[in-house]
Amino acid sequence: MSDDPSEAADQRLAAVVAKPRSQVAIESLQAEGVYDDARSVTEWTADSVAVPVTAPPQETQFREIVRQVGERRLRTLDDHLRERGWTDEEIERAPGSWAVLGSVVLVDIGDSPRPSEVGEALLSLHGEAETVLARHGISGDHREPSVEVIAGDGDTETVHTEHGTRYAMDLAEVMFSPGNKAERARMGDIVDPDERVLDMFAGIGYFTLPMARAGAHVTAVERNPTAFRFLVENVRLNGVDERVHPYRADCRDVVPGFAEEARADRVVMGYYEASAPRAEDSRAPPDASYEYLDSALTALAPGGVIHMHEATPNPLVFDRPIERLEAAAAEANRGVEVLDTRRVKEYSEGVAHVVVDARVQ
Known part of the structure; x- marks a missing residue:
């Protein structure tokens, strides 16, 4: 490791975990108080992600602790869209909120321009996610959702963990x-x-x-x-x-x-x-x-x-x-x-x- 303080500042810790349990790991790291929300989760290998941490976790299971070397990652959707050439006027029409449910990002796309670019930006922002779904409403006696895949691999089945409870679902079939x-x-x-x-x-x-x-x-x-x-x-x-x-x-x-x-x-x-x-x-x-x-x-x-x-x-x-x-x-x-x-x-x-x-x- 270099003794250069500026270089050391660019070397940040991350816990490598399996993709299917990334949301569980994030919630556990948050509970421990070591999750670094100033950085993004990034893909590490084909079946794992690197979750940013401020210190090695003591209670959360992980494969290994690694150092992410490089510039501080973009933090907001606006940052990612500006990097893609969006104007301030276009960014004003971008979604202001969304939810990460397991491996799926669920977003109300509204009248945002270029939905596919919004989807790709959300995937960059949330490295643990694999699909972005635009939500268009709920209808019918069975309260069935209307959704559209705008980015990612299109897999709408996921397992979302919330306060220790695990919810398996297909977001193209059931509401959440x-x-x-x-x-x-x-x-x-x-x-x-x-x-x-x-x-x-x-x-x-x-x-x-x-x-x-x-x-x-x-x-x-x-x-x-x-x-x-x-x-x-x-x-x-x-x-x-x-x-x-x-x-x-x-x-x-x-x-x-x-x-x-x-x-x-x-x-x-x-x-x-x-x-x-x-x-x-x-x-x-x-x-x-x-x-x-x-x-x-x-x-x-x-x-x-x-x-x-x-x-x-x-x-x-x-x-x-x-x-x-x-x-x-x-x-x-x-x-x-x-x-x-x-x-x-x-x-x-x-x-x-x-x-x-x-x-x-």
Whole structure:
């Protein structure tokens, strides 16, 4: 090693890890406090990446510690786009945010010029990523995403690790909202061991997995066949087979089992429209006013807690979901005690994703 201080400053440490576990390693290094976020993750070999660190890690597994020699890497998307000849006006139209989910970068491309160049710049910025997907929205009864590969090898299947929970998914087939990260973690924190939980709209296990890892017994219901396949895979991936009971069904068809046996201590309603007044439905009793809230209350034990998600216009935030919950409970001759309200994120312009936590007597 040279004794020249300026040369030593350009020799920075990196931990070499296998590509498939790069996201897990990054989160572990962040937890240790040795991840260097001033530099980019770079490809090291065909099957590994070099993750920048400030000191050799003590708790994170790695193949070897190496020195990255050379100039300080570009840090921002703007820097990478300027290097590609973009003007300030064009950069103003570039994406301002994106999410790295395992080996996939998910980005709202908007009206950005030259999307493929944006994709290539994001791959340069995130050396652990292999595919960049432009997200165009969610539609249909099964909440299926519309995406487009704009850079990389095009593989949309990945495993994303978040607060120790592993989510296998195909981002071209199932939705995953990066903005719900804190809410997913919170559900794992508030549940008690051995609680009996009904997750009415489980998806790939967004809330089911953190709760099961915390010791709850979760009945997870999902009717989308693709999401259900990943739900089952994720239950095994996280080692919670004994605590999760997955059903591919309409949640309203599973609820009678709770009414006949032990009711749930906690019900999670993660579908934005679950609190809406009932549409015409031949299976619903004539006097029912709400399509899913009635089922949730039927499944919930006295004194149990309900977590109701809703997409609410800003002027109605918290008032509308609380009024709907109270109306449904009143029809069932039950009382509601609101425990907490939270704004999770902006769902769309003028509409917020909110959650109401309530105890139902």
